[in-house]
Amino acid sequence: MATTVGPYNAATPDEKKEPTRPLAHPYISPSVYPATTDEDDDVEVQEEASTATKRGRSTAQYLGKRRRALCWCGCCVTTVAVVGIVVLVLALTVFRVKDPVFTMNRVTLEDVDGDLLGAVNATLSADVSIKNPNVASFSYGRSETGFYYGGETVGVAYAPDGEVGAGRTVRMNVTLDALADRISRNVGFADLVFGREYDLTSYTEISGRVSVLGIYKRDLHIKVNCSITLEVSSAFSSVESKTTDCVADVK
Incomplete structure (x- = not known):
C-alpha cells in the first residue's frame, strides 16, 4: 500500500489553530x-x-x-x-552788585574871614548824596574831597564813614575851609561890584563794601570827578554853586 507524502511546507492541524502574528514595520x-x-x-x-x-x-x-x-x-x-x-x-538780581551813585548837589558859602584883597579864608558847605541801588547795604569809610581852581588846591573836605541801606540815599553836608585868596588874585574891581562865576573842580575817593546776605561780598573803590560853577555875588557876600556835573569811576 502506497503512502502519500504531502508537500514540504504543509501546515499541521495544530499550527493552523495559532493566530497569525503581524510583521513589524521595518522603518518604525x-x-x-x-x-x-x-x-x-x-x-x-x-x-x-x-x-x-x-x-x-x-x-x-x-x-x-x-x-x-x-x-x-x-x-x-x-x-x-x-x-x-x-x-x-x-x-x-540779588548777587548783581550795582555801582553806588555819588552826587554833589550844591556848594554854598558859610563864612568869610579876612580882607578880600589879602589873605582870607572862606568856609564852604558841600551838600553830597550817596545813592545805593543794591538790595544789600553799602558801608563806606572816611572820604576826602579836594577842590581845585586854576590847577591849585583851594580846599579839602572830609566826610565821616557810614552806611547806606538797600535802595536808599544818604545826604550829608561836608564843610571845607577854602583859601579864597587864591581865587581873589583874579578878582577885579568890577568883579567885586557885580560879582562873577568861577569854575572849580573836585576829586573824591570813597572805599566801601556791599555784602549780600553775608555770603557774597564785593569791595568797591569809587573815584569821583566833579565840575562846579560857583556863582559869587558882589564883595563875596554869597557864594553858591550854579551847576555841578560829576563823573564816577567804580572798581
Whole structure:
C-alpha cells in the first residue's frame, strides 16, 4: 500500500489553530519614536507655561528697574536745571552788585574871614548824596574831597564813614575851609561890584563794601570827578554853586 507524502511546507492541524502574528514595520522603532501619553503632554505644557511665566516676570522686573532708573535720572536733571535757574536769577538780581551813585548837589558859602584883597579864608558847605541801588547795604569809610581852581588846591573836605541801606540815599553836608585868596588874585574891581562865576573842580575817593546776605561780598573803590560853577555875588557876600556835573569811576 502506497503512502502519500504531502508537500514540504504543509501546515499541521495544530499550527493552523495559532493566530497569525503581524510583521513589524521595518522603518518604525520604539527607541526612535517613543510613544507619548496625555500625562507627558500635560507636563510639557506646564513646563512651557512655567518658563513663559518666568520670562514674563523677568521682563517685567527689567522694565520696572528701567522705569525707576529713568525716573531717578529725570529727577536729577530737573533738580540740576532748577538749581541752575535759581543761581542764574540770583546772579542777575540779588548777587548783581550795582555801582553806588555819588552826587554833589550844591556848594554854598558859610563864612568869610579876612580882607578880600589879602589873605582870607572862606568856609564852604558841600551838600553830597550817596545813592545805593543794591538790595544789600553799602558801608563806606572816611572820604576826602579836594577842590581845585586854576590847577591849585583851594580846599579839602572830609566826610565821616557810614552806611547806606538797600535802595536808599544818604545826604550829608561836608564843610571845607577854602583859601579864597587864591581865587581873589583874579578878582577885579568890577568883579567885586557885580560879582562873577568861577569854575572849580573836585576829586573824591570813597572805599566801601556791599555784602549780600553775608555770603557774597564785593569791595568797591569809587573815584569821583566833579565840575562846579560857583556863582559869587558882589564883595563875596554869597557864594553858591550854579551847576555841578560829576563823573564816577567804580572798581
